[in-house]
Amino acid sequence: MSKLTILLYPDPRLHTVAQPVTEVNDEIRQLIKDMGETMYAAPGVGLAATQVDVHQRIIVIDTSPARDSLRAYINPEILEATGIADCDEGCLSVPGIYEKTQRAQHVRVRALGADGEPFEHEAEGLEAVCIQHEMDHLDGKVFVERLSRLKQQRILAKIKKRQREAA
Ligand code: GNR
Numbered sequence: 001m002s003k004l005t006i007l008l009y010p011d012p013r014l015h016t017v018a019q020p021v022t023e024v025n026d027e028i029r030q031l032i033k034d035m036g037e038t039m040y041a042a043p044g045v046g047l048a049a050t051q052v053d054v055h056q057r058i059i060v061i062d063t064s065p066a067r068d069s070l071r072a073y074i075n076p077e078i079l080e081a082t083g084i085a086d087c088d089e090g091c092l093s094v095p096g097i098y099e100k101t102q103r104a105q106h107v108r109v110r111a112l113g114a115d116g117e118p119f120e121h122e123a124e125g126l127e128a129v130c131i132q133h134e135m136d137h138l139d140g141k142v143f144v145e146r147l148s149r150l151k152q153q154r155i156l157a158k159i160k161k162r163q164r165e166a167a
């Protein structure tokens, strides 16, 4: 197992649109394990392959309090999205920034599991928000890009100031 490096916004590689996985093989299963390790270490409740610079449609999520329920979604598709969830959203690629967003409260997703078999899953609340957030990453979108231009500018300014102070 190995912990992977998470790309940080505004890294342009975060804007890459991920390609569908054509075969769920041992290499993909190893990547899923490494993504899980990276997510738990961060710590976070989800991670998209895009964030570790692998541009294939794979996400991992664990919103369980015990942190013992890792689920991988390969080539995920949203079949149904209903309701509105007001959330405080953050991202491992945008550390220390939290902003209010609106997402669907409930989603039904279809994907392939790590075993290559299709499954459907219904999620609500944080788990549903997380699935939508990770699927945005696969389409090259970071959550700050859903905010107003003004908020995006403020976030970029904050990140640049932090980088100056760290240097
Ligand atoms: O760990 C994470 N927490 C979180 C909180 C609210 C809404 C979305 C998320 S996802 C985030 C991990 C991450 O950046 N995944 O891409």
Ligand code: NI
Binding pocket: 090, 091, 092, 093, 133, 137
């Ligand atoms: Ni994220």
